[in-house]
Amino acid sequence: MRIRLAVLVGRAVRVIARLRGGGSAIPGNIALRIAPRFLEHALGSLPLGVVFVTGSNGKSTTTHMLVAALRAHGMRVFTNPSGANLPQGIASALLATVPLDGRVRDDIAVLEVDEAYGVGLSRRLTPSDVLLLNLQIDQLNRFHEPDRVYGMLATMRDAATRRVIVNGADPNTAELGRGARPDQEVVVVGVSEAALAASPRGVAAAPRATAAPGAALPAAVVEVLSVDGARAELAVDGERASLALPARGLHYAVDAAAAIATARSLLGDRFDTATATGAISDLAPVYGRGEVIDARGQQVELVMMKNPPSLQLNLDALGRVPQRVMVAVDEGTPDPSWIYDTDLSTLDHVDVVTGTKAWQWATRLAYEGIPVGAVIEDFDEAVDAFLALPAPEDGPKVAVINYELMMALRLRMGYLDLEGGA
Amino acid sequence: MTTVRILHLFARELGINGDRGNVLALDRRLTWRGLRAQVDEVGVGDRAPAEPHLVHIGSGPRSALEAVLASGEHGSALRDWAAAGVPIIGVGAGFHLLSERIVSADGADRPGVGVLPIVIRDAPGRVVGEVLGAATPAGRLAGFVNHGVEVDRRSLAPFAVLERGRGDGPREEEPALDGARSGSVIGTHLGGPVLPMNPTVADELLGAALARLGAALPEADDRTLLADERARQARAAIAGRLGRAGLAV
Numbered sequence: 001m002r003i004r005l006a007v008l009v010g011r012a013v014r015v016i017a018r019l020r021g022g023g024s025a026i027p028g029n030i031a032l033r034i035a036p037r038f039l040e041h042a043l044g045s046l047p048l049g050v051v052f053v054t055g056s057n058g059k060s061t062t063t064h065m066l067v068a069a070l071r072a073h074g075m076r077v078f079t080n081p082s083g084a085n086l087p088q089g090i091a092s093a094l095l096a097t098v099p100l101d102g103r104v105r106d107d108i109a110v111l112e113v114d115e116a117y118g119v120g121l122s123r124r125l126t127p128s129d130v131l132l133l134n135l136q137i138d139q140l141n142r143f144h145e146p147d148r149v150y151g152m153l154a155t156m157r158d159a160a161t162r163r164v165i166v167n168g169a170d171p172n173t174a175e176l177g178r179g180a181r182p183d184q185e186v187v188v189v190g191v192s193e194a195a196l197a198a199s200p201r202g203v204a205a206a207p208r209a210t211a212a213p214g215a216a217l218p219a220a221v222v223e224v225l226s227v228d229g230a231r232a233e234l235a236v237d238g239e240r241a242s243l244a245l246p247a248r249g250l251h252y253a254v255d256a257a258a259a260i261a262t263a264r265s266l267l268g269d270r271f272d273t274a275t276a277t278g279a280i281s282d283l284a285p286v287y288g289r290g291e292v293i294d295a296r297g298q299q300v301e302l303v304m305m306k307n308p309p310s311l312q313l314n315l316d317a318l319g320r321v322p323q324r325v326m327v328a329v330d331e332g333t334p335d336p337s338w339i340y341d342t343d344l345s346t347l348d349h350v351d352v353v354t355g356t357k358a359w360q361w362a363t364r365l366a367y368e369g370i371p372v373g374a375v376i377e378d379f380d381e382a383v384d385a386f387l388a389l390p391a392p393e394d395g396p397k398v399a400v401i402n403y404e405l406m407m408a409l410r411l412r413m414g415y416l417d418l419e420g421g422a
Numbered sequence: 423m424t425t426v427r428i429l430h431l432f433a434r435e436l437g438i439n440g441d442r443g444n445v446l447a448l449d450r451r452l453t454w455r456g457l458r459a460q461v462d463e464v465g466v467g468d469r470a471p472a473e474p475h476l477v478h479i480g481s482g483p484r485s486a487l488e489a490v491l492a493s494g495e496h497g498s499a500l501r502d503w504a505a506a507g508v509p510i511i512g513v514g515a516g517f518h519l520l521s522e523r524i525v526s527a528d529g530a531d532r533p534g535v536g537v538l539p540i541v542i543r544d545a546p547g548r549v550v551g552e553v554l555g556a557a558t559p560a561g562r563l564a565g566f567v568n569h570g571v572e573v574d575r576r577s578l579a580p581f582a583v584l585e586r587g588r589g590d591g592p593r594e595e596e597p598a599l600d601g602a603r604s605g606s607v608i609g610t611h612l613g614g615p616v617l618p619m620n621p622t623v624a625d626e627l628l629g630a631a632l633a634r635l636g637a638a639l640p641e642a643d644d645r646t647l648l649a650d651e652r653a654r655q656a657r658a659a660i661a662g663r664l665g666r667a668g669l670a671v
């Protein structure tokens with residue numbers, strides 16, 4: 001009864017929220033308040049269980065890839081949209097499709113899961129498989145230090161009833177794999193020495209003191225052999241396979257390898273390498289964080305500033321020195337100190353710096369000798385000034401922007417569907 | 423021309439939050455004024471360097487700090503340099519490293535390198551947020567702190583007296599204090615990073631390094647003044663967020 005009520009009310013709120021362009025977590029929040037066990041009820045009895053995808057970076061991309069690979073094999077998959085990785089976000093995603101009895105009918109759920117919330121979620125949903133992508137420097141104001149995030153990932157690993165899939169090239173996730181229980185199958189994704197050596201940024205693992213290797217990690221079932229622009233060569237069970245990545249860079253190749261390794265384990269004999277690589281190759285290309293928005297008739301490419309590795313990845317993915325650039329950061333990034341760890345060589349100037357953290361960014365740019373056109377703390381004023389600049393010849397204008405101001409910009413430009421993008 | 427040798431100690435092991443920015447600020451503030459800077463990065467497993475003119479140690483997770491301390495490397499050199507008056511700044515875990523003892527929540531009591539006669543204890547809670555220093559003739563310090571320790575400063579002076587934000591002493595300490603100073607050594611929890619955000623501290627360290635070389639820090643050039651004005655605006659923005667808009671920073 002409570003479930004039916006939660007679905008009905010949640011759906012109604014969802015319709016209203018979407019009309020108003022409100023936050024996508026609200027309907028899920030309300031459903032969870034009405035029926036606290038909504039998630040357990042919805043996802044608790046799927047024939048092939050629940051898969052968690054977590055780590056500092058690449059959760060959304062890898063989840064997309066894994067879902068695409070499984071669906072290409074004919075599986076019915078429930079998943080959450082990019083970034084909706086908290087319990088309320090997953091509940092909101094359920095409201096979009098779940099029947100009134102609140103039970104998902106798909107074969108399997110593949111969930112992108114936030115590191116901190118994943119600890120509680122792993123108790124409620126008892127994942128069968130947990131994919132641990134990486135542990136990088138991320139949101140220190142929230143997570144404090146990588147040691148704490150390691151503990152969160154270890155808790156999720158321990159919750160896996162069947163299998164743990166780890167990135168063996170990140171010493172942190174490799175250590176998590178070595179620490180798995182004997183009753184857990186450990187599946188390893190690797191990166192060849194050559195591919196690592198050819199990548200200027202490597203895997204960007206957070207510096208932690210990892211324990212001396214005790215148990216050996218099993219050999220990688222999927223290995224990244226090389227990355228050439230947005231194409232990667234993999235070895236899948238020793239067989240070579242080539243695929244197109246959604247954007248350039250080793251990071252995306254590791255995401256793809258992790259998705260393929262997980263799909264292979266889940267599908268068993270039904271797994272076909274060409275089907276999986278084909279499905280991943282067909283995914284839409286990602287520019288920066290994947291989004292070019294229309295702003296009063298102009299194109300603006302969003303370079304998301306979430307954490308150091310992702311900002312670096314998104315700047316590198318630009319593939320050009322942009323002619324029109326705005327940097328916009330507010331209190332959603334309480335401590336932007338880490339911008340001093342970012343290689344800004346892809347910028348030769350910034351036209352407008354804005355947001356409450358504008359002067360910290362402007363100071364950083366001064367030390368890099370990168371000229372700044374104007375610092376305009378007020379965001380709305382800055383957006384007007386930025387859009388008033390002549391159109392660039394090299395493609396869209398570029399906004400280096402944090403999540404909160406990206407949402408503000410979308411709203412200001414008339415985007416009502418806040419679930420999109422990211 | 424004078425070359426200032428800056429040692430970025432444990433740069434690989436400690437330095438998770440833009441700490442390179444401190445070294446960048448020191449480097450640029452010398453080169454912009456026509457002096458030469460040489461930055462050396464030395465970590466665990468590297469040969470001990472000759473006495474540098476200035477030492478920076480950054481922040482990092484406790485596991486990394488414990489690994490650095492367990493290596494036993496460069497500790498006696500740090501003690502010698504501090505005794506000789508070499509300016510040293512440690513931030514976050516780099517500050518903890520300089521202490522006499524580090525007491526973890528689980529009761530483990532480990533020796534630090536003992537450059538600062540203080541004790542670092544894990545606190546029950548975490549302190550995360552912006553802080554604003556009290557007025558001084560040189561202006562106000564500002565930054566972002568993020569730590570889970572309590573510092574027993576013993577008789578040492580703090581690095582900063584805070585007007586807003588939580589310090590790193592006992593919870594009831596009034597006024598709140600941050601960090602410690604002893605001779606030429608500074609330890610602090612201020613991020614921002616601390617030196618680009620608070621260029622007077624950068625210049626104090628550089629001035630001390632140059633004084634030992636028999637030289638003085640030249641006047642600031644236009645690039646330095648531009649960076650410093652932006653840093654001042656960044657501190658003013660922090661003051662504003664902490665309810666002290668319009669203060670001279």
Ligand SMILES: [Zn+2]
Nearest residue numbers: 323324325351
């Ligand atoms: Zn421009």
